[in-house]
Amino acid sequence: MKKCMYVILCFFIATGCGIRTQLDELTLVLTVGLDEGKDGNLLVYSISPVFNKESKNIYEVIRTVGMTPRNGRSKANAFASGKIVGGKAQNIIVSKTFAKNHDMFSYLDVFFRDPKNSTTANFIVFDGPLKDLMYVRLDDKPRLSVAIRDVILTAHANKQTTKINMLDFRRSSLDRAQTPFAPILKVHKGDLVAGGIALFNRQRKYVGSLSQKESPYFAILKKNVKPATSLTFQTKELTKQKEYVSISIEHGDFSYKPSFRNGAFHFDVHMKLGVIVTELTTYIDMKKEKKKVEKWLAKEIQKQLESIVKKMQKYEVDPVGFGLYARAYEYKLFQKQKSWPKAFAKAKINIHPTVEIISYGVLQ
Amino acid sequence: MMNGIQQTVTHSLDMNEQTLRDYFTKTPDLIYCHLFIGEPKRRALLIYFNTLVDKNSINNNIIDPLLFETRQIHTIADIQLPIGSKSYTTKWEHVIQRVFQGETALFLDGDDHVLLLDTQGWPQRAIAEPQIESSLKGSHQGFIETCEKNIALIRRYLPHQQLKIEETTVGRRGHTPISILYLEDVAHPEVVQELKDRIEQIDVDTIINTGELMQHIEDNPFSPFPQFLLTERPDAAVSNLLQGRIVIVVDRSPSVMIGPMTFITFFQTVDDYSTRWMIASFLRLLRLLAFFMAIFLPSTYIAALSFHYEIIPLNLLLTVGESRERVPLPPLLEAILMELAIEMLREAGLRLPAPIGQTVGIVGGVVIGQAAVEAGIVSNIMVVIVSLTAIASFIIPNPDMSESIRLLRFPMMVAASLFGLVGMVIGFMLIIGHLISLESLGTPAGSPFAPARLRDWKDTLLRFPLWMMRTRPLSARPTQLRRQKKFRK
Numbered sequence: 001m002k003k004c005m006y007v008i009l010c011f012f013i014a015t016g017c018g019i020r021t022q023l024d025e026l027t028l029v030l031t032v033g034l035d036e037g038k039d040g041n042l043l044v045y046s047i048s049p050v051f052n053k054e055s056k057n058i059y060e061v062i063r064t065v066g067m068t069p070r071n072g073r074s075k076a077n078a079f080a081s082g083k084i085v086g087g088k089a090q091n092i093i094v095s096k097t098f099a100k101n102h103d104m105f106s107y108l109d110v111f112f113r114d115p116k117n118s119t120t121a122n123f124i125v126f127d128g129p130l131k132d133l134m135y136v137r138l139d140d141k142p143r144l145s146v147a148i149r150d151v152i153l154t155a156h157a158n159k160q161t162t163k164i165n166m167l168d169f170r171r172s173s174l175d176r177a178q179t180p181f182a183p184i185l186k187v188h189k190g191d192l193v194a195g196g197i198a199l200f201n202r203q204r205k206y207v208g209s210l211s212q213k214e215s216p217y218f219a220i221l222k223k224n225v226k227p228a229t230s231l232t233f234q235t236k237e238l239t240k241q242k243e244y245v246s247i248s249i250e251h252g253d254f255s256y257k258p259s260f261r262n263g264a265f266h267f268d269v270h271m272k273l274g275v276i277v278t279e280l281t282t283y284i285d286m287k288k289e290k291k292k293v294e295k296w297l298a299k300e301i302q303k304q305l306e307s308i309v310k311k312m313q314k315y316e317v318d319p320v321g322f323g324l325y326a327r328a329y330e331y332k333l334f335q336k337q338k339s340w341p342k343a344f345a346k347a348k349i350n351i352h353p354t355v356e357i358i359s360y361g362v363l364q
Numbered sequence: 365m366m367n368g369i370q371q372t373v374t375h376s377l378d379m380n381e382q383t384l385r386d387y388f389t390k391t392p393d394l395i396y397c398h399l400f401i402g403e404p405k406r407r408a409l410l411i412y413f414n415t416l417v418d419k420n421s422i423n424n425n426i427i428d429p430l431l432f433e434t435r436q437i438h439t440i441a442d443i444q445l446p447i448g449s450k451s452y453t454t455k456w457e458h459v460i461q462r463v464f465q466g467e468t469a470l471f472l473d474g475d476d477h478v479l480l481l482d483t484q485g486w487p488q489r490a491i492a493e494p495q496i497e498s499s500l501k502g503s504h505q506g507f508i509e510t511c512e513k514n515i516a517l518i519r520r521y522l523p524h525q526q527l528k529i530e531e532t533t534v535g536r537r538g539h540t541p542i543s544i545l546y547l548e549d550v551a552h553p554e555v556v557q558e559l560k561d562r563i564e565q566i567d568v569d570t571i572i573n574t575g576e577l578m579q580h581i582e583d584n585p586f587s588p589f590p591q592f593l594l595t596e597r598p599d600a601a602v603s604n605l606l607q608g609r610i611v612i613v614v615d616r617s618p619s620v621m622i623g624p625m626t627f628i629t630f631f632q633t634v635d636d637y638s639t640r641w642m643i644a645s646f647l648r649l650l651r652l653l654a655f656f657m658a659i660f661l662p663s664t665y666i667a668a669l670s671f672h673y674e675i676i677p678l679n680l681l682l683t684v685g686e687s688r689e690r691v692p693l694p695p696l697l698e699a700i701l702m703e704l705a706i707e708m709l710r711e712a713g714l715r716l717p718a719p720i721g722q723t724v725g726i727v728g729g730v731v732i733g734q735a736a737v738e739a740g741i742v743s744n745i746m747v748v749i750v751s752l753t754a755i756a757s758f759i760i761p762n763p764d765m766s767e768s769i770r771l772l773r774f775p776m777m778v779a780a781s782l783f784g785l786v787g788m789v790i791g792f793m794l795i796i797g798h799l800i801s802l803e804s805l806g807t808p809a810g811s812p813f814a815p816a817r818l819r820d821w822k823d824t825l826l827r828f829p830l831w832m833m834r835t836r837p838l839s840a841r842p843t844q845l846r847r848q849k850k851f852r853k
Contacts, residue, residue, distance in 0.1 A: 007794065022695075023669045024688060028681070049682055051689035087674040088681060118674070143682070 027082040030059075030145030032121075034069060034107055035095040035130035041065050042107070044072025045093075045134045046084065047145050059143045061134045070110045086117040090149045092166060093124045093133065093185070099198065099206035104180075105173055111166050119167045122152055125198040125206065127186045136187050147192060152183050155194035159216040159229045162197050173204050176340055177323025184209060199317045202341055208315045210308060217304045220271070221320045225249045233300050235282060238293070243282035247275040247297065250358060256325040260333045265326055265347035273301070273353060277360040286360040297355040305351045313349075316341040322349070372454045377407055377473035384411060387460070394463075401430045402437035407473040416466035418485025421447070426468060426481060440472040440479050449482035461539065491517070494596045496763055502634040506596045511541055511615035517598040518545060518613075522605065526550070534563060534577065534614075538570020541615040542577070545601075550608040552841040555624060558806050559610055574617040583803045588772055590630070590764035591804040593622040599634045608842030610805075624805035626812070626839045628824045630765035631655070636827050645826040652825060654756035658769045659795075661753045662699045663780035663788050665746070669695040671784030683745070690740035696781035698742050700774070702750040705732050707770070710754070811839035 033045030046062050062079045066072030077084055092111060094104065111117045126133050134144075141147040156163040161183040164172070172180040184196040195212030210218055216229050229249040236242055257268040275297065277286070284293060312318065318341055326343075327334045337343040373380055381396065388394050397410040408430070412422065425446045437443060440452070453459060459469050459478050466484035491513065494506030507514045515529060530544045542563065546556055562581040571577050574594055582591045595601060596619045601611045604622045612621040631651045636644040668676050669684070676684060691698060709728040713721045733751075736742045753773065760766040772795065779787035802809040812820035820837040822828035831852045835845045 020670055021673060023673050023681075023685065024691075024694075026673065028673070028685075030678070049685060051685045053689060085673075088678060090678060146678070146682070149678075 021083075021085065025082050027080040027084045028088050029073075029084055029086050030088060030143070031091040031093060031148060032069065032086070032089060032111075033093045033095075033126075033130045033134055034098060036098045036101065037065050042067060042069070042072060043130065044069055044076065045130055046073065046076055047134065047143075048080070048084070049143055049145070050081075059145065061144075063131075063134070068110070069107060070114075086111070086114075089118045089121040090145050091124055091152075092121050093126050093130065093148070095126050095128065095130045096184075096198070096206060097129075099125055099200070102205065104169075104200065104204040108166065108169070112170055119170075120165045122149060123164050123166055123169045123182050124148070124152060125182045125184050127184055127196075132187050133185070133192075136190060136192070138190075138192070141192075148185065151192045151194045152185065156183065157227070159219040159224075160212050161194045161215050162218065162222075172319070172321075173200075175323075177318070177327045177334070178321040179317040179319055179341060180204065181317075181319035197319070199312065199315055199319055201315065201317050202339065207317060208311070210311065214304070214308050214311075217301075217308050218320070220249070220252070220273075220301070221269075221305060221308070223252065223254045225252045225273070230278070231301070232279075233297070235284075238296050239282050239284065241282055244279070245277065245281070245284075245293075246279035248278050250274050250276055256322070258322070258326045258329045260330050265322075265330070265333075265343060267322055267325065267347060267349045269349065269351045271351070271353045273298075273355050274358045275355055276358055280360075286357070290357055290360075294355045294357055297357075298353045301353045301355065302351055305353065306349075309349050309351070313345045313347070316345045318344045322347070371456065373456060373459070373471070373476045373478055375474050375476050377409055377471055380471050381409055383456070397427070399427070399430055401433045401443070403434050404436070406437055409471040410468060411463060411471070412468040412483065413463060413466065416464075416486050417468060417483045421483045421485065422468060426470075426483070437472070440470070440475045440477045443470070443472070443479060445481065447481045447483070451480045452477045453480060454478065464539070465541075488513075497595060497597050497600070497633075497761065499597070499633065499635045501638040502597060502599050505598060507598060507601075507613075507618050507620055509616050509618050511543055511613050514598070514613045514620060515543060515545070518601055518605070518611065521598065521602040522547075527605070530560070532560075532563060534566050535568055535570035538572075540571050543613040543615075545605065545611040545613065547605055547608065550606070550836065550842045550844050551610055552608065552843055555805055555807065555841055556610060559612070559623065563612075571614065572616070574612070574614045574619050574621045577612065577614055578621055583805065587798065587802055588768045589627065589799070589802060589809070590762070590768060591623070591625060591802065591809060593625045593629065593762065594619045594764060595622060596620075597634060603634065603637070604629075606847075607836050608840040608844075624803075624807040624809075624840055626804070626807075626809050626837075627799055627802070628813070629839075630762040631760065632823070633761045637830065641827050641829045645828075648825055648827055651759055651761070654759040655769060657756035658753055658760070658766075659773050659776055660788065660792075661749055661756070662703060662773055663776040663791075664785075665749050666695045666699055666777055667780040667784045667788055670781055684743070687737075687743040687745050691743050691746075693741070694781075696777060698746050699749075699777055702732075702736075702742055702746055703753070703773070703777070706750050706754050807839055807841055812837065 027048045029046045029048050031047040035043040035045070037043040042065065044064050044066055047059055049059050050057055062076045064072040064075040066075055073084055092108065111121070112119065138144060138147055152161065152163055155161045162181060163183055164181060169180050169182070172178045179202060180200045182198045182200070183194055184198050186193045186195070195215065197210040197215055197218055198206055199208050199210065201207045216231055219225065219229055230246065231249070232244055232246045234242060235245050251274045253272040255270045259266045286293065312320070322344055323334070323340045393413050393415045395412055395414045399408045399410060400406065401408050410426065429445055435442070454476050459480070462480045463469055466486055468481045468483045470479040470481065488510050489508050491505050491508055493504045505517060507517065519527065526547050526549045528546055528548045532542050532544070533539045534542055544559065559581070566580045568580070578592045578594065579585065584591065593604070601620050601622060605611055609622050609624065614621070631648065636647065673681065693701065709724060709732070713724045716724060733747050737744050737747055757766050757770045760769060776788060776791050779791045783790070800810045800814040808815060811817060812824060817838050819835060820839065822833050823837065834848050834850060836842045836847050
């Protein structure tokens with residue numbers, strides 16, 4: 001009898017799970033969109049899958065106007081066919097203009113504060129008004145939310161953009177030594193296109209972007225070259241012709257060495273990149289000219305890297321996290337800086353890539 | 365005996381016959397055969413049940429020599445018959461018991477001793493392949509319903525003088541003969557004594573089957589888990605004997621009982637030891653996985669759909685959502701409906717003759733599987749889960765353990781639907797707690813996990829190479845541990 005009592009007690013203690021969230025009665029919000037509405041109001045879009053076979057659409061888009069995202073969602077409950085939950089949210093999308101004018105952090109607060117929301121959703125910046133994305137018709141694609149996620153993930157794997165989830169976005173926003181960034185999504189002729197990187201400043205406001213072409217170099221700076229980073233160069237300098245060479249970076253060794261001289265931070269960035277030549281539209285005798293090609297490639301890469309670093313310094317943002325190295329190696333001096341992005345803007349960054357051609361293919 | 369009037373056989377043949385006829389009324393199969401034997405002729409009486417004896421043996425080995433006996437017969441001890449097993453008694457109790465067991469009793473006029481001759485020969489089955497526990501590499505001989513034959517099968521594996529057999533009977537009416545087999549230098553005397561004490565205490569009419577005996581002597585009748593192993597394989601019985609366990613052979617029952625057992629032994633088969641160790645280890649892990657799947661798979665589905673939709677990966681969630689779209693039942697009802705359906709199918713198939721059994725399979729597979737989904741009563745995913753659970757429960761080699769596991773998933777499903785994963789964890793903890801405290805013949809059934817005996821883990825989740833298992837497992841408290849020498853590096 002006593003044993004039975006213990007067993008029953010066990011179950012009474014377990015009342016924390018008393019609130020059921022039966023799947024059938026839920027409206028799963030997979031994508032949340034935030035855009036600027038009229039009169040300073042917020043437009044909140046939520047996309048959720050529809051399972052009913054009799055309905056024509058496989059997902060529904062609910063648009064509400066509210067003061068905050070949670071306020072918008074509460075209003076959306078009036079439209080939805082089930083209780084709205086965000087535990088499976090895949091994408092949090094903000095429009096570019098909205099990101100430009102507002103501190104992202106205060107609007108994203110609800111996604112961090114309420115533990116029922118997913119913190120691994122991708123944070124995405126959309127180039128254009130959000131209604132273009134929300135009401136896009138993708139007949140040959142899966143549900144919009146899944147399609148958006150897949151496009152971002154594929155583009156990230158190909159280094160055409162980057163990805164950042166809510167947790168990382170929060171960390172890079174709160175860290176003094178870096179600034180947040182986000183992938184950019186566009187709708188081009190009725191198709192989803194991911195490419196480029198949105199840069200946010202200390203105040204979590206959108207300040208500028210890196211183009212799709214610059215994205216692979218951003219990945220290299222972030223030491224993220226695997227599985228393969230593909231680059232294409234014009235060989236004019238090398239062969240005097242307008243021909244192309246494509247390489248794929250297979251692995252890299254990186255070292256970031258910060259120092260402080262003459263009132264500014266210096267960074268010596270050394271990287272050894274192992275590349276495979278994947279395409280060559282002209283003839284170069286690789287056997288003989290390997291060293292020369294390697295040197296030329298290193299120079300080209302250096303040029304590009306320096307230009308994006310300049311861009312970041314111009315915007316006073318540090319999405320790469322140079323500040324992390326500064327803080328690790330020069331802690332006292334780092335702590336003295338009032339604002340790291342400002343100090344970063346003044347810093348001198350020397351990038352010295354060396355390229356080693358591992359293979360130039362099976363053809364000669 | 366005989367209403368307490370007569371205990372012993374008298375000298376008078378007529379009186380003895382009268383006693384017998386008074387005792388055995390309405391027994392047409394009891395044969396009274398009057399003979400005149402020896403020179404000069406003396407009256408003798410042969411009685412036997414013609415349903416329980418080998419008639420050839422009686423005709424050729426008893427009646428024929430007796431008829432042609434030419435010597436003078438003074439006492440019954442003078443009678444020489446070509447039968448190996450014979451004994452004398454003066455007690456009625458013995459006579460009647462033996463006659464019931466198929467022996468033939470010979471009364472001689474003027475002698476109060478009765479000659480009992482072994483002429484047993486009742487209908488019996490030939491030794492055949494074990495039906496329930498078939499194996500790939502093990503022997504293809506299974507136990508049958510005759511105790512002697514079963515002991516013979518075991519003795520063939522263990523021709524050793526330390527294999528001791530103790531005989532006793534159970535049941536006031538049935539007098540079911542029971543043989544207790546053990547290796548005297550390995551089995552712990554206390555465990556053997558405990559078993560004998562428990563068997564002695566049984567006071568029933570009879571036991572029809574080994575399973576009945578098991579229920580009378582098991583340690584915890586309220587446990588869902590079996591505490592004795594029933595097997596119809598002689599090789600399995602011998603392998604357990606060698607681990608210091610005790611084998612109980614029950615006459616008239618085709619399976620023998622083995623104890624004390626541990627939980628993990630129900631997941632071991634004879635094939636494990638005759639296949640190479642890597643494959644055997646893989647199969648062990650597979651069975652362990654099946655154990656968890658059989659208990660937890662439907663409850664996980666219910667918990668995930670009722671409380672924790674977040675733990676389902678998105679793509680699966682969309683699939684589940686689509687397939688559950690038309691289902692009118694909550695996950696618990698849906699799962700219980702399907703689980704009950706498959707249990708019914710199994711039970712129906714079990715009792716039906718093979719040709720009709722196929723029909724059950726078709727009806728079950730097509731109607732309940734396909735049609736129920738198309739009708740929108742259950743979801744596709746549920747059908748997959750139910751099938752996986754059923755297959756997982758069939759992988760467990762011991763039918764008793766397999767059934768108890770199948771039973772356990774129902775309380776788990778209810779706990780999952782009430783409290784989600786928390787309820788499942790509580791249920792799991794209760795099972796583990798129960799297993800740890802469970803005993804078999806006074807030895808811990810959770811061994812070698814609780815109490816932890818690391819040396820014995822070699823033959824649990826993985827099966828280590830045979831030459832590494834040099835000691836007997838401690839679970840049965842063997843008095844002699846050494847199993848083999850270190851003869852290989």
